[in-house]
Amino acid sequence: MTERTAPHISVRGVGKSYGGVSVLRGIDLDIAPGEVHALVGENGAGKSTLLKVLGGAVRADAGEVSFDGAVTTMTSPRDAIAQGVSLITQEGALVPAMTVLDNVVLGRWRARAGWVARGADRAVFDALLERTGFDIDPVARVKDLSTGAQQQVEVLRALARGARVIAFDEPTAVLTEHEKAGLLQLMRDLAAGGTTVLLVSHFLDEVLAVADRLTVLRDGDLVHTGDAAEQTPASLVRHMVGRQVDVLYPAPPPVPDDAPVLLEAVGLSRSTGPRPVHDVDLRVRAGEVLGIAGLVGSGRSELLHLLFGADAATAGTVSVDGTPITRPSPRAAMAAGVALVPESRKEQGLVLVRSIAENTALASLTARARAGFVRRRSERTAVEGVGRSTDVRAADPTAAVGALSGGNQQKVLFAKWLLREPRVLLVDEPTRGVDVAAKTQLHHLVVDLARQGRAVVVVSSELEEVLALSHRVLVLRHGRVVGEFGRDAPREAVVSLAFGDDEQPDEHPDEQTAPAERTSA
Amino acid sequence: MSTRTTAAPTSAASARPRSRPGGKVRDYGILVALVAIVVALSFSTDTFLTRQNLVNLLDQASVVGLLAIGATICILSGVFDLTASATLAVSAIVGVTVGQQVGVVGGFVAAVVAGAVLGMLTGTIVVKSRVNSFIGTLATSIIYRGMAVVITAGAIAYPLTDQAEQFGMLTWPSVFGLTSATVMFLVVAVAASLLVSSTTFGRRLYAVGGNAEAARLSGIRTDRVHIAAFTISGVCAALAGLILASRAGSAQSSMATGYDLNAIAAAVIGGTSILGGEGAVWRGVVGALLLTLIGNGFNLLGWDTTYLQVTTGGLILLAVTVDGVLRRRAR
Numbered sequence: 001m002t003e004r005t006a007p008h009i010s011v012r013g014v015g016k017s018y019g020g021v022s023v024l025r026g027i028d029l030d031i032a033p034g035e036v037h038a039l040v041g042e043n044g045a046g047k048s049t050l051l052k053v054l055g056g057a058v059r060a061d062a063g064e065v066s067f068d069g070a071v072t073t074m075t076s077p078r079d080a081i082a083q084g085v086s087l088i089t090q091e092g093a094l095v096p097a098m099t100v101l102d103n104v105v106l107g108r109w110r111a112r113a114g115w116v117a118r119g120a121d122r123a124v125f126d127a128l129l130e131r132t133g134f135d136i137d138p139v140a141r142v143k144d145l146s147t148g149a150q151q152q153v154e155v156l157r158a159l160a161r162g163a164r165v166i167a168f169d170e171p172t173a174v175l176t177e178h179e180k181a182g183l184l185q186l187m188r189d190l191a192a193g194g195t196t197v198l199l200v201s202h203f204l205d206e207v208l209a210v211a212d213r214l215t216v217l218r219d220g221d222l223v224h225t226g227d228a229a230e231q232t233p234a235s236l237v238r239h240m241v242g243r244q245v246d247v248l249y250p251a252p253p254p255v256p257d258d259a260p261v262l263l264e265a266v267g268l269s270r271s272t273g274p275r276p277v278h279d280v281d282l283r284v285r286a287g288e289v290l291g292i293a294g295l296v297g298s299g300r301s302e303l304l305h306l307l308f309g310a311d312a313a314t315a316g317t318v319s320v321d322g323t324p325i326t327r328p329s330p331r332a333a334m335a336a337g338v339a340l341v342p343e344s345r346k347e348q349g350l351v352l353v354r355s356i357a358e359n360t361a362l363a364s365l366t367a368r369a370r371a372g373f374v375r376r377r378s379e380r381t382a383v384e385g386v387g388r389s390t391d392v393r394a395a396d397p398t399a400a401v402g403a404l405s406g407g408n409q410q411k412v413l414f415a416k417w418l419l420r421e422p423r424v425l426l427v428d429e430p431t432r433g434v435d436v437a438a439k440t441q442l443h444h445l446v447v448d449l450a451r452q453g454r455a456v457v458v459v460s461s462e463l464e465e466v467l468a469l470s471h472r473v474l475v476l477r478h479g480r481v482v483g484e485f486g487r488d489a490p491r492e493a494v495v496s497l498a499f500g501d502d503e504q505p506d507e508h509p510d511e512q513t514a515p516a517e518r519t520s521a
Numbered sequence: 522m523s524t525r526t527t528a529a530p531t532s533a534a535s536a537r538p539r540s541r542p543g544g545k546v547r548d549y550g551i552l553v554a555l556v557a558i559v560v561a562l563s564f565s566t567d568t569f570l571t572r573q574n575l576v577n578l579l580d581q582a583s584v585v586g587l588l589a590i591g592a593t594i595c596i597l598s599g600v601f602d603l604t605a606s607a608t609l610a611v612s613a614i615v616g617v618t619v620g621q622q623v624g625v626v627g628g629f630v631a632a633v634v635a636g637a638v639l640g641m642l643t644g645t646i647v648v649k650s651r652v653n654s655f656i657g658t659l660a661t662s663i664i665y666r667g668m669a670v671v672i673t674a675g676a677i678a679y680p681l682t683d684q685a686e687q688f689g690m691l692t693w694p695s696v697f698g699l700t701s702a703t704v705m706f707l708v709v710a711v712a713a714s715l716l717v718s719s720t721t722f723g724r725r726l727y728a729v730g731g732n733a734e735a736a737r738l739s740g741i742r743t744d745r746v747h748i749a750a751f752t753i754s755g756v757c758a759a760l761a762g763l764i765l766a767s768r769a770g771s772a773q774s775s776m777a778t779g780y781d782l783n784a785i786a787a788a789v790i791g792g793t794s795i796l797g798g799e800g801a802v803w804r805g806v807v808g809a810l811l812l813t814l815i816g817n818g819f820n821l822l823g824w825d826t827t828y829l830q831v832t833t834g835g836l837i838l839l840a841v842t843v844d845g846v847l848r849r850r851a852r
Contacts, residue, residue: 310738331740340738348738351731353798362728363739365721372720416739 006069008033008196009054009165013063016049023049025220027063031213033164036187036197038207038228041217041240042435047200048169050217054198055087055167056080067165081107085165086158094150096143101125103142104156128156132186146297148179155186166190167198172206173433176295177463177495184210202433204233216240237436249468250447252289259285260321262455263338263424268306268316275299277306277479280316284424284455289446291470292459294498299479300459301343304426307457308340309333320424334363339422341413343429343459345406349413352402356394357383359401359412364420386415391441407438414445424455431465443469463491550847551792551804551840555811558818566821576698578810578817583706584777586809587761588784589791590713591754593805596788597717598750599730599797600654604643605758606780607665612636612755613762613772614669617678617688625680625687633759639665640755644748654747662781669774677773691767702764709760713753714802726750731798787812790840811836 007030016024024046031037039047052058054065056074064071067083074080080087094103105121125138134152142150151171158166168187172180187197187210201207207214208228216224216239224239263284270277277299284290294300305311307318309328317324320336330340342348350359360383361368368378383397390411394404401412410431417425430446431439446469450456460466466473467487475483475497483497562569588605595602615635620628647657672678680688691702699707717723728736729746737743761780766772784805791808793800815836819829 308738330738331742334740342735342738347732348734351728351735351798353731353794354727358724358727362724362736362741365724369721372722374719374721374724376719 007031008035008068010066010069011050011054011063012066014050014053014060014065015062016046016053016058016060023220024053024060024217027222029215029222029225031196031198033196034191034194035212036191036199036210038199038201038211038214039217040201040204040207040214040236042437045217045240045435046220047217051167051169051198051200052087054085054165056083056085057087057089081161083165084161084163085167086154086161086163087167087169088151088154088158088171089169094142094153097141099139099141100136100145100153100156101138103153104128104138104160106157108161124160125156128159131159132156132189146179147174148176148182148296151175151179151183163195165196165198167200169200170202170433171199172201172203174296174461176297176461178295178499180206202435204236207236208233241437249465250444252447252450252469252471253287255285255288255471259287259453262286262321263307263457264319264322265307266317266319268303268318269314270302270306270311271314273302273311275302275479277302280306280481282457282474282481284457286423286453286455287450288472289450289456289458289470291466291473292457292476293463293466293473293494294476296461298476298498300476301428302479303476304340304342304428304457304459307333307426308338310340334420334422337421337423338426339363339417339420339424340426341417341428341430343432345409345413350401350409353400355398356387356392356401356404356412357397360386360397360415360419363416367420382419383415386419387412390415390418390445405435405438407434407441410434410438410442414442418449422454424457425449426457426459428459430458430460432461463494467491467494548792550843551790551807551811554840555807555814558811558814562814562818562821568821569817572698574817574821576694576700576703578813579703579706580692580700581817582809582813583700583702584761584764585780585783585787585812586706586806587709587757587764588780589787589805589809590710590802591757592781592784593788593791593793593800593802594713594717594726595654595750595754596785596793596795597730597797597800598726598747599733600647600747600750601658601785602640602643602751602754603655603658603781604639604662604665604751605754605784606777607662607669608636608639608643608755608758609762609765609777609780610669610772610774611639611665611672612759613766613776614672614678614774616759616763617680617766617772618672620684620688621681625684625690628680629763632763633756636755636757636759636762637752638755640752640758641748643755644751647751648744648747666774673772673774675774677771679771685770689767689770691764702767705760705764709757710802710806713757716753717802722746722749727798729797783812784809786837790837792844811840 009031011027011029014024014027015022027050039050041047049058053060056077056079059075066072072083074083095106101121104125122138129136132155134156136149136152142153145153155166171183175183184206187199191197191212199207199211208231211228213226214228214231215222216236218240261283265280265282268277268280275297280303282290292300292303302311306313308330309325309332310330313328318328319325320338323336325332325336346352351362357379361379365374368375368382380397387397392411392415393408401409404412427446431442434442446456446458458466458469467489471487473485473487473489473494474481475485475494477498485494568574591605592602612632612635616628616632619631643658643661646661647654650657691700691705693701695701695704717726725736725741725746728739728741729743733743762772762777765776787808788800788805789795789808790811791800791804791806793804812833815833816829819826
């Protein structure tokens with residue numbers, strides 16, 4: 001939109017490699033002040049690396065980056081802060097045990113003779129709240145805040161440091177629909193106020209809704225830069241993968257009328273913990289996909305943990321194929337044929353430092369052991385077989401699983417459980433943080449598992465995904481089932497139920513979405 | 522396996538297996554360092570490459586080596602065992618005291634049983650109390666030292682006079698002229714290596730150390746794995762205690778004080794990750810040999826042993842720093 005102004009950020013010939021593998025090559029790019037500029041591409045395309053180069057977190061091997069015409073050499077976060085650049089990453093960089101206020105002024109405490117001047121800090125904070133319209137308690141501990149609020153704290157901190165460039169790496173992946181809309185609006189507001197906003201996101205609708213201009217990367221090369229208004233989700237995907245791909249959701253096949261109920265929960269509750277679950281009844285038949293929708297924090301993951309026995313229920317029972325699990329534990333659930341693909345592959349799913357093969361075999365060790373010794377050949381055959389069927393892309397099964405891309409890690413996680421031939425598969429966030437191609441593959445995988453007669457429960461923050469993949473969708477709010485929809489339910493109805501009647505959902509910027517095809521079963 | 526799932530349309534762009542260049546250097550760097558010191562000492566002294574010196578060297582390494590094996594197994598599973606040297610003392614004292622009643626061999630068996638029981642107890646305390654293992658075992662080790670004082674009433678425990686010769690059996694020469702202590706150490710090293718690298722228990726050990734929550738959600742009973750790791754550490758400590766007692770002809774409550782940290786140092790020098798989930802038993806063994814070799818080298822070269830500790834500490838720092846640099850570069 002501001003083509004004629006002198007560029008705020010100018011990138012010339014930037015390249016970066018890690019251990020001989022080149023992840024960025026010859027990037028040239030100009031970004032105007034007050035522009036929202038999005039970087040898109042598949043996982044491994046180099047978009048996050050480029051963002052980190054611009055944000056001062058990663059040092060380029062070649063080329064140069066200029067701010068306002070002056071070439072910079074940022075070698076530390078301290079330099080980046082001095083340049084007015086703030087990088088907001090997925091992991092977050094907050095100190096969980098400290099208060100909101102302390103986090104916002106972290107490293108820049110206003111001090112008098114070495115003593116922290118609380119009043120001055122507080123004044124700065126209040127001014128920022130007024131500017132952004134956020135509503136955050138300054139004395140709350142960051143660890144007690146929702147993910148969305150934590151992100152707001154990071155934005156406040158960036159502003160407190162006088163950031164002129166704020167770079168967001170996948171900011172919405174962990175947010176609710178409501179929080180997403182708020183964040184996108186904030187980006188627009190920041191840009192309108194003259195801040196340059198950089199954004200890396202997998203969500204193309206979101207990118208198109210918020211960005212002025214965008215850059216598409218593919219395998220470390222810049223393949224397109226231009227106005228966002230000229231693009232559609234389909235045209236972006238073409239740029240990203242270099243050809244047209246099928247971004248349609250597969251539809252699950254109809255459930256036979258005589259299909260038995262494989263998973264049943266009655267009155268399942270957990271009254272303790274930060275996110276209690278109350279009195280959930282559910283039944284999933286063989287070949288059926290049950291979706292669970294709800295806001296982040298509505299108890300979705302907690303419900304799956306109860307079904308799997310990973311947390312102890314305070315009331316209620318879980319039955320598999322009519323047999324109640326009497327002493328719930330992951331082992332008992334697994335013995336009954338239940339598998340759980342957990343929400344966070346890094347924290348709950350994979351042992352990142354161990355190999356692909358070891359991770360794949362981890363849930364079924366005794367199946368391929370004699371007298372306690374692992375039969376390596378049998379293990380290798382099994383791992384390679386299931387790796388093929390889930391299309392894990394890895395040259396060497398002995399390589400650490402942490403070195404794989406997000407999509408491949410997720411496939412390894414699925415492979416681990418498929419090796420057990422589960423009858424009931426619980427899947428929490430099947431495609432979080434994976435690239436477009438892998439996402440489609442995982443969708444097909446879920447549908448195929450249902451076709452094979454397994455009972456599948458899918459939790460996802462992406463409403464499109466959960467509606468498209470499931471036969472039925474349960475909506476959770478504050479740990480209770482508040483409604484059930486068929487697969488043709490209008491998206492708005494599900495969202496408003498998830499939010500509750502007292503709080504209407506905001507308009508979603510992605511109504512034009514719809515590369516999603518949803519045929520009725 | 523016949524999981525039939527069709528792959529959807531794919532893109533070649535997502536296929537990017539990343540190798541880890543520099544991985545080989547990092548994997549075997551410590552072995553290179555060990556060989557380099559051996560070669561250097563072989564050329565610079567006439568005495569290093571003699572049969573007697575090598576037998577002595579291995580005999581000296583056996584105590585720290587056994588403790589390092591236990592420490593490695595604990596660290597792999599994500600816990601520290603600071604009770605090892607106290608367990609060593611109590612086990613050795615039990616060995617001597619029980620041996621006075623039932624004979625030397627019976628006493629040795631009792632010592633090993635005591636080590637296993639104490640290890641299991643340590644593990645249970647750590648697991649059930651949910652206290653960080655570093656603090657939990659630190660406190661427990663003080664209790665065990667106290668128990669050693671109580672059992673001996675502060676005195677030195679000797680075997681009966683007619684048992685004294687047999688009690689020294691671990692110092693006797695055995696196959697290839699190696700001491701029995703060395704043979705025991707090597708046998709335990711091979712067994713522990715196999716256990717960790719080739720059994721389902723080993724896989725669980727790595728998984729629990731690498732990501733306890735992922736292991737739990739894969740149906741692994743992480744508590745049991747930790748208790749087993751402490752138990753193995755206890756047995757290793759008891760065997761090390763028997764070697765020390767057999768050499769000295771006695772056991773006492775203050776024996777092997779501070780050896781826990783030597784053992785952890787040996788494990789870490791070898792390249793086992795202090796964060797858990799990465800490493801190997803042979804690494805602990807190599808680390809122990811390296812530590813012993815430094816002292817041996819000082820002696821043979823006639824260097825002033827006043828500087829031995831400074832050098833040892835410096836080398837530990839150097840090894841861990843180089844390891845960290847190589848790891849970061851590999852990333």
